[in-house]
Amino acid sequence: MxxxxxxxxxxxxxxxxxxxxxxxxxxxxPMGGCLPMLLQMPVLFALFTTLRNTILLRNAPFWIIPGRWIKDLSGPDVLATLEKSYPIIGNQINILPLLMGVSFYLQQKMTPTAGGGSPQAEQQQKMMATLMPVMFTFLFYSLPAGLNLYFMLSTFITVAQQMLTAKFKAARAGNQ
Structure with a gap:
């Protein structure tokens, strides 16, 4: 290239x-990199609709232990309630969207970038890699905990796959 x-x-x-x-x-x-995300979109929409509309999932906890953290997969995961309401976050602190944003940021940092482009294009790509996790964090802030959990876990799995692939490539290059 x-x-x-x-x-x-x-x-x-x-x-x-x-x-x-x-x-x-x-x-x-060239579109092969988009396929995993495109395949995930119907799952995201179906999961969102299921979590919002299925009565049986209302108040369904993630962990069945006393003092559990995620008490309802169909609503936002409220870690703490604030006395005062703030713009964008309201009066609740939700931790899952923040963890999802961190996992998405890690994935963006691990994704190889196409080198050799113009400095302006590289700068724009760096800015998008930083802004996308922030944007997704705010977008997912009030969505159901189950959706945040799904997106966060799938992103962590992708990061693990990228790490294993990089390790495999490094070992293979060392053998040659």
Whole structure:
């Protein structure tokens, strides 16, 4: 990729055409990285609808122990209630959206970036990697705890997969 960008420097259309040829020659689908997220979207919508509308899940706890933390999977996980209401967060402190934001931030940091782009594009990519977790944290703040739990756990699983893949690639490169 870097060789193509150096060879056809200044001709964006030629770089794009040669990159597509390279992808085709190696059997790589450029949209392959989007597939896991696209497959997750129907699950997210179905889980959201189920948690909001199913009467049997109302007040269903996550842990069945005294003093349990997540008391209701169909509503926000309220860790503490404040005396005063604040903009955006209201009068509740919900910890799961914050943990989900941290897990999403870790995933963004571990995701390899496409190097060789313009400095402006790289700066924009860094800003998006920082802003997306913050945006998702606020977006998910008042959503059901079950949805936050699902998204957080799937993100942690993705981070673990990325770590294992990186470890496997490093071991494989060391053997060659």
């Amino acid at each position: 870097a060789a193509l960008k150096e060879k056809y420097k200044g001709d964006a259309k030629k770089i794009q055409a040669e990159t597509m040829k390279l992808y085709k020659a190696n059997g790589v689908n």
